[in-house]
């Protein structure tokens with residue numbers, strides 16, 4: 001505890017030079033002049049918290065007059081004492097901002113000696129460091145605008161007798177301080193000061209110091225300041241300290257919780273970072289970005305991207321370097337770069353220009369199809385002469401299972417190109433051709449770019465299956481997107497939405513397949529070289545089965561040809577009884593079925609040879625689907641066999657006419673006929689009726705009967721004019737009550753004046769007639785050339801009769817009558 005200062009007489013002027021002559025005169029000689037405390041003090045208002053004796057702290061003096069007085073005293077070198085008084089709290093909980101009267105101050109404060117003073121600078125408040133000395137009680141507060149001065153009475157403390165109780169309090173306070181230090185490192189500093197400045201065995205000083213260390217509010221601390229009795233003060237300080245401990249604990253708790261929450265993520269991030277660094281150091285793994293970039297660069301060494309693509313690749317690589325590997329943008333850029341660098345820029349396979357080898361390959365893979373092979377070899381020859389096979393687009397049209405796809409594969413093999421096939425029938429939107437824009441999640445390039453990627457060359461053979469189904473199942477305008485791809489002028493600069501840089505598709509050889517021509521958009525047909533695959537006759541199917549389908553299936557079923565014997569007559573019986581359609585897929589399926597059953601038998605006896613006989617067929621394949629007994633085994637009145645050409649190839653159909661005696665004339669037709677077919681049936685009706693103008697009996701028949709014409713199969717929609725003469729013939733047969741000659745089928749468009757016009761699909765229709773074992777076909781005279789161009793094996797067994805008018809038809813069909 002500081003020595004007890006002597007109190008001087010009050011100094012009425014604001015003369016803070018306490019070492020004036022008068023004072024010196026009145027001073028007792030017991031105390032050094034510098035330790036004498038003045039009775040009249042200048043008041044410095046404190047707004048935040050009070051200062052406690054023996055504490056040191058900064059004070060800011062704003063008042064100009066006060067500043068000047070302090071400076072003056074400082075220049076004289078005399079000690080400066082100031083009274084520090086805390087202002088009162090306001091009702092709203094804050095502090096009085098500019099004290100006006102005595103009520104605005106607390107009545108107990110401390111006197112402080114200025115130990116340091118800042119230099120005089122205009123416009124800057126004066127800054128002091130003051131050492132608090134002693135408590136005082138304000139006796140009188142005098143206001144001398146704008147400063148206050150006060151007459152004070154010092155509250156000297158008597159030296160405390162150390163009692164056990166005070167010691168106990170002191171120890172408790174020290175314990176609290178220790179605990180606080182562990183909870184909040186800020187208190188550590190305070191503890192250092194404590195040991196330096198105060199005597200811990202002085203309970204009063206300890207209490208003041210401990211109070212000043214806390215973060216308690218100004219009024220709470222003021223209470224401590226005003227509590228003169230030491231025991232009581234110690235007790236109050238102890239309460240404040242306990243409160244402080246609780247607050248500190250709570251604070252520590254809160255920050256721990258927040259830290260935990262934050263640090264989990266940070267920890268993971270740092271750990272990952274560290275792991276990456278360690279791996280890099282050990283050479284185990286490279287940085288994500290680095291290894292990706294290395295991969296892309298390695299790929300690029302093998303490629304020759306055009307300048308536009310190269311520029312884009314470089315840009316994207318630069319971008320990738322700047323992106324955080326865990327970001328979504330990184331993945332998008334990486335995927336894009338992956339595509340850009342995996343495409344075979346400038347990589348081409350060398351075409352095989354050996355025409356004999358190409359012919360050999362085509363013959364190896366397919367039986368028959370002479371015309372098709374010839375056309376393909378012609379196209380290859382043109383390519384050889386030109387030095388470039390690309391540019392022409394081949395369209396293979398034919399019924400299902402006639403080998404369109406496998407011919408495409410053979411062409412690829414013959415000229416040594418990669419083969420990629422996809423169906424346009426199953427596609428939903430244009431984006432599948434031209435790709436999605438990269439902004440979409442999960443965006444992908446279109447099928448063509450995917451094909452190029454898979455083939456790893458920029459000049460593969462791409463087969464577009466089912467191009468005739470394009471209009472049926474596509475949304476948007478996919479046909480025009482396809483036009484762009486197939487046009488040799490445009491596909492040089494094909495722009496896929498995803499890729500966003502041009503890719504040259506002009507070296508690709510395109511082959512399209514379709515079951516029918518009618519539904520293919522016109523502009524697409526214009527760009528293509530059409531090759532028809534008309535379907536096979538029975539003999540061809542037997543040969544295909546023997547030479548290709550059976551060996552292929554034996555291999556696929558893991559069987560040896562020694563283990564299974566299926567002779568030519570057996571295959572012929574299969575074709576005849578179970579697979580009469582234009583293609584051979586159904587035949588192939590039947591062979592598979594037989595082989596599966598045979599394989600089952602061979603499991604128990606692997607060394608035996610299974611000989612399949614015709615008699616075994618019902619057991620192996622079930623009941624015959626087609627029988628030789630014709631539905632109309634005998635020629636019947638009003639029934640005539642027509643020849644049709646459908647997407648499944650050529651077919652025979654039996655047109656029926658019947659009369660209902662209603663007493664009135666009438667005509668109706670059934671069988672899901674299209675508009676053209678309805679009109680041609682009406683032509684037939686009118687024409688046949690007109691034939692009997694001179695025959696009253698027949699005229700009467702038409703007048704009194706309602707005529708019904710039906711074209712089976714009733715559930716299949718059909719259209720076209722080629723059944724004109726067939727329908728007319730059925731009506732004529734009904735009118736005259738006589739059947740037409742046996743085993744005859746016909747096709748031809750009929751005009752209202754009885755002329756017969758040419759039709760399409762002669763080859764398919766003749767094949768269908770042969771398959772149906774008919775002996776005679778009636779064809780329009782103008783189709784004679786088509787028939788004569790048919791290969792001999794198709795024409796064999798069927799006689800063609802050519803007609804110009806319906807009268808010619810009648811001459812053939814009703815020889816006795818005409």
Ligand SMILES: Nc1ncnc2c1ncn2[C@@H]1O[C@H](COP(=O)(O)OP(=O)(O)OP(=O)(O)O)[C@@H](O)[C@H]1O
Pocket residue numbers: 365366367368369398399400401402403404405406407465513514515544548549584585588
């Ligand atoms: N002339 C042939 N010689 C040898 N095998 C043939 C011949 N024609 C067809 N095939 C075989 O018939 C099967 C069916 O042929 P493919 O799948 O090529 O028919 P497609 O005409 O493409 O049918 P779709 O129109 O249904 O796609 C294949 O196994 C094929 O090898």
